[in-house]
Amino acid sequence: xxxxxxxxxxxxxxxxxxxxxxxxxxxxxxxxxxxxxxxxxxxxxxxxxxxxxxxxxxxxxxxxxxxxxxxxxxxxxxxxxxxxxxxxx
Amino acid sequence: xxxxxxxxxxxxxxxxxxxxxxxxxxxxxxxxxxxxxxxxxxxxxxxxxxxxxxxxxxxxxxxxxxxxxxxxxxxxxxxxxxxxxxxxxxxxxxxxxxxxxxxxxxxxxxxxxxxxxxxxxxxxxxxxxxxxxxxxxxxxxxxxxxxxxxxxxxxxxxxxxxxxxxxxxxxxxxxxxxxxxxxxxxxxxxxxxxxxxxxxxxxxxxxxxxxxxxxxxxxxxxxxxxxxxxxxxxxxxxxxxxxxxxxxxxxxxxxxxxxxxxxxxxxxxxxxxxxxxxxxxxxxxxxxxxxxxxxxxxxxxxxxxxxxxxxxxxxxxxxxxxxxxxxxxxxxxxxxxxxxxxxxxxxxxxxxxxxxxxxxxxxxxxxxxxxxxxxxxxxxxxxxxxxxxxxxxxxxxxxxxxxxxxxxxxx
Numbered sequence: 256x257x258x259x260x261x262x263x264x265x266x267x268x269x270x271x272x273x274x275x276x277x278x279x280x281x282x283x284x285x286x287x288x289x290x291x292x293x294x295x296x297x298x299x300x301x302x303x304x305x306x307x308x309x310x311x312x313x314x315x316x317x318x319x320x321x322x323x324x325x326x327x328x329x330x331x332x333x334x335x336x337x338x339x340x341x342x343x344x
Numbered sequence: 345x346x347x348x349x350x351x352x353x354x355x356x357x358x359x360x361x362x363x364x365x366x367x368x369x370x371x372x373x374x375x376x377x378x379x380x381x382x383x384x385x386x387x388x389x390x391x392x393x394x395x396x397x398x399x400x401x402x403x404x405x406x407x408x409x410x411x412x413x414x415x416x417x418x419x420x421x422x423x424x425x426x427x428x429x430x431x432x433x434x435x436x437x438x439x440x441x442x443x444x445x446x447x448x449x450x451x452x453x454x455x456x457x458x459x460x461x462x463x464x465x466x467x468x469x470x471x472x473x474x475x476x477x478x479x480x481x482x483x484x485x486x487x488x489x490x491x492x493x494x495x496x497x498x499x500x501x502x503x504x505x506x507x508x509x510x511x512x513x514x515x516x517x518x519x520x521x522x523x524x525x526x527x528x529x530x531x532x533x534x535x536x537x538x539x540x541x542x543x544x545x546x547x548x549x550x551x552x553x554x555x556x557x558x559x560x561x562x563x564x565x566x567x568x569x570x571x572x573x574x575x576x577x578x579x580x581x582x583x584x585x586x587x588x589x590x591x592x593x594x595x596x597x598x599x600x601x602x603x604x605x606x607x608x609x610x611x612x613x614x615x616x617x618x619x620x621x622x623x624x625x626x627x628x629x630x631x632x633x634x635x636x637x638x639x640x641x642x643x644x645x646x647x648x649x650x651x652x653x654x655x656x657x658x659x660x661x662x663x664x665x666x667x668x669x670x671x672x673x674x675x676x677x678x679x680x681x682x683x684x685x686x687x688x689x690x691x692x693x694x695x696x697x698x699x700x701x702x703x704x705x706x707x708x709x710x711x712x713x714x715x716x717x718x719x720x721x722x723x724x725x726x727x728x729x730x731x732x733x734x735x736x737x738x739x740x741x742x743x744x745x746x747x748x749x750x751x752x753x754x755x
Contacts, residue, residue: 268485275625282632292636299629306622310615313487316515317504319495322535326542333495333518335504 268309275302358437365435368442374433379405379444380452383425385557394421397557398429398444406443413447423558424458427451457558461565464592468567473574473596480579480598482611486547488515492535495520499554499583499604506608511615517543523553528563533572540576548611549576551593552583552604564591573597583607705738715743724751
């Protein structure tokens with residue numbers, strides 16, 4: 256059980272989506288036992304949450320990277336509107 | 345020393361330009377000339393006219409080929425191509441520039457840049473740098489990407505605005521680099537190496553720039569850059585120039601985008617449609633689950649119905665009915681039998697009444713009993729002389745002593 260859970264955390268968006276699509280297909284057949292269907296329903300909801308989670312994981316950020324030496328760098332916010340104004344030809 | 349202009353003729357810009365034009369027109373060589381050179385900065389305008397530059401290693405000359413003439417070309421001119429162009433050199437007065445008005449053009453073999461491009465392409469291809477098997481797959485949902493390009497061009501603006509439109513919560517790192525001229529290829533390649541070292545978690549790197557002449561795009565045809573793309577563990581998208589421009593980078597990269605904005609369109613998923621798709625799937629899960637439950641409920645109800653039908657109560661009720669039925673029939677039959685017996689009884693009663701000794705006595709007969717046994721005397725031999733007897737008649741009894749007897753012998 257613990258092992259399964261760990262695996263679940265690592266699952267990619269693609270895998271989650273594929274699982275969700277398979278579950279929908281399986282439920283669509285309507286031949287499942289009630290227990291199986293309930294289990295799939297729970298899994299389906301779980302994977303769709305996972306997918307949405309992955310989509311919202313990142314925060315919007317646009318940065319400019321400046322190198323400082325061989326392995327060092329710093330970043331500063333980068334705005335395309337400022338940039339546009341500064342570079343009207 | 346002052347310049348004395350009082351006696352000098354003063355020209356307007358157009359009149360001097362017109363004068364220069366006249367000189368061009370009067371020169372027999374410029375009126376009918378064939379020039380050999382390499383095409384650069386080729387633009388095929390939607391009007392059907394072609395604008396380009398012919399050049400060699402030292403100089404260049406502007407050229408235009410109008411639609412009426414370009415119609416008869418038996419090849420498709422492109423950057424890097426070496427051609428022989430025939431026409432007249434005139435001044436384009438509006439700009440004060442001289443240019444070759446091309447009436448005919450023939451291919452004169454590939455240009456030097458083109459040849460270099462072909463040679464490197466063959467070499468790298470033979471080494472396997474273009475093999476489809478080594479192309480890395482881009483993740484479907486990128487989180488953090490880098491763009492190596494000029495921080496001031498239209499390319500970076502397009503990439504950022506399209507990327508954020510498609511996926512609003514994306515982390516984009518702009519890595520400024522020269523994209524043309526000396527050292528450009530080197531800079532881009534160094535940055536690829538650097539990003540692999542310090543930001544290995546990047547989902548992919550876009551390298552690119554907007555459209556330009558073959559020389560302007562040349563950095564993307566250099567071996568140093570090709571090698572860096574090949575060595576990168578982070579997937580690389582090459583997005584150089586326009587749809588029709590192909591560079592060595594395009595061939596080595598894991599994905600070739602036709603333009604910088606095309607790179608964003610291809611590599612960044614449209615989050616809104618992904619969310620829509622997910623919600624649709626979620627809805628389906630709910631819907632099918634509901635359907636499934638409904639089916640099970642129906643099945644359950646059907647079973648309850650048939651179970652009710654199979655219930656022992658049913659049998660009991662049936663048996664009860666049978667019992668009632670039998671009871672009724674029994675009652676009926678009993679009554680019938682009683683009636684029959686009653687009838688028989690009445691008949692016999694009547695008979696008995698007629699056969700009763702009393703009715704005989706009333707007719708004058710009497711019964712003789714031998715005493716004290718009270719035995720009915722039916723035979724003379726029962727009686728002896730001096731026996732005590734009792735004679736029963738209709739309304740009383742007579743006690744007597746037998747004084748004598750006589751047997752009647754008949755026949």
